[in-house]
């Protein structure tokens with residue numbers, strides 16, 4: 001058992017010694033069996049929330065309405081959720097009603113995919129009621145029971161299916177795939193923030209091309225912001241291997257493929273509710289990608305992009321440029337300066353020397369000096385910068 005589980009064992013034992021059942025469930029069980037690193041450890045139990053709270057000293061009601069209590073008795077917090085069934089789902093997102101039950105089977109039955117419906121007990125035994133282990137071996141994503149029901153309950157599960165297909169390099173079972181195809185338009189009901197999370201995970205997965213191609217095949221791409229208008233571009237894109245390691249790279253790949261200019265990138269990513277910092281980096285990265293494609297990259301472009309975005313642009317460009325790229329990271333590291341702060345002269349000194357007065361002209365001069373140093377016109381020496389500042393300000 002991985003150490004993450006070992007550390008949580010006292011919780012399972014305590015619940016069991018009080019006469020209830022408790023298991024590890026969800027993604028951590030799946031990932032352990034697949035020998036992948038695990039993150040959050042989820043625990044499910046037959047004890048009702050009030051019963052769970054009675055067993056431990058320090059608990060927090062993190063999601064009490066759907067049966068989740070956080071236990072703080074053992075260092076890191078562990079979420080313990082009472083077995084439950086769900087009903088209602090009028091909005092295709094969340095149940096109208098949650099009912100706590102004592103049966104593990106009932107709890108596993110309402111879960112999305114067979115590989116996510118496994119339970120692991122304290123003694124290391126796996127409960128597999130829906131064929132999750134066989135599917136794991138065959139590398140298949142299959143809905144638990146009727147796919148249509150599962151996707152009607154939560155339409156985001158369709159995105160989860162393609163995300164897991166990419167992350168795990170699995171295929172999607174035919175019936176499940178048909179369920180996604182038939183219900184793809186339900187994705188419209190889902191908040192863009194939730195789609196965003198799944199989409200980025202999918203694009204950073206080991207088989208992003210397959211994930212994207214599944215989104216085209218199932219028509220899911222039509223129901224995410226902006227992608228509907230770019231079918232042909234996306235068809236071309238999935239033919240190339242895709243290797244991306246962060247969100248900026250993901251969006252930059254699409255921005256460059258869709259040939260978006262600055263303002264279009266902003267509109268595009270605002271629709272996705274992307275953070276401003278990311279939007280900014282995507283704009284810088286995409287700018288640089290266009291210049292890499294046109295083979296016109298100069299020092300000033302590298303300087304403006306910053307090291308991280310030079311790395312991002314190279315990583316994205318490598319996805320679809322066949323010829324080998326010049327070593328732009330090395331070029332970046334060889335820049336005379338990498339920020340204005342490194343200039344051997346400050347605005348204050350220019351004023352003190354009587355070369356300039358405070359005001360907009362001072363800012364412009366500093367920008368020009370910065371540029372002159374970056375492109376190698378002037379060396380970053382105090383005296384040379386001073387001479388340049390004087391010559392820049394002669395009328």
Ligand SMILES: Nc1ccn([C@@H]2O[C@H](COP(=O)(O)OP(=O)(O)OP(=O)(O)O)[C@@H](O)[C@H]2O)c(=O)n1
Nearest residue numbers: 025026027028110111112113116117154156157
């Ligand atoms: N729409 C959803 C979301 C989650 N689950 C169930 O809740 C578990 C935990 O959900 P979550 O942490 O969101 O996903 P994981 O499968 O754990 O994936 P990850 O490793 O990315 O956390 C899932 O395994 C699945 O059993 C579900 O049935 N339907």
Ligand SMILES: [Mg+2]
Nearest residue numbers: 026027028040
């Ligand atoms: Mg999880």
